[in-house]
Amino acid sequence: MEQNSENTAAPKLRTNGGLGRLGFLKNKYLLAGSFFLVWMLFFDPKDIGTVMSKKSKYNALKESELQLSKQISETKQELGQLKNSAQTIEKYAREKYLMKKDNEDLFIVPDEKAANNQ
Numbered sequence: 001m002e003q004n005s006e007n008t009a010a011p012k013l014r015t016n017g018g019l020g021r022l023g024f025l026k027n028k029y030l031l032a033g034s035f036f037l038v039w040m041l042f043f044d045p046k047d048i049g050t051v052m053s054k055k056s057k058y059n060a061l062k063e064s065e066l067q068l069s070k071q072i073s074e075t076k077q078e079l080g081q082l083k084n085s086a087q088t089i090e091k092y093a094r095e096k097y098l099m100k101k102d103n104e105d106l107f108i109v110p111d112e113k114a115a116n117n118q
Contacts, residue, residue: 024030041048081088093099100106 082092098106098108
């Protein structure tokens with residue numbers, strides 16, 4: 001009985017260079033891609049945190065712009081009314097500057113909303 005030399009040879013084991021489960025670390029493309037991804041996410045001047053904070057600031061400024069443009073349009077409308085009517089001027093002076101006529105008494109009643117906010 002002859003034994004075949006192929007059958008008696010010990011099977012060769014594949015090794016990962018002693019890395020075991022970390023064999024993927026030998027792949028230079030994966031390492032370069034991972035390094036690039038980490039760099040872009042955390043260390044780049046346009047990283048995720050900076051972009052998100054700038055976006056939130058941009059949204060806050062947009063809201064402020066809308067509020068101010070609404071306030072400007074209301075002020076322009078009020079100015080147009082003040083230019084055209086003496087009654088509107090008198091009403092405005094009484095409400096905003098608490099002015100009164102000589103024969104009047106003025107009573108100031110505070111708003112509940114204004115008192116609660118302070």
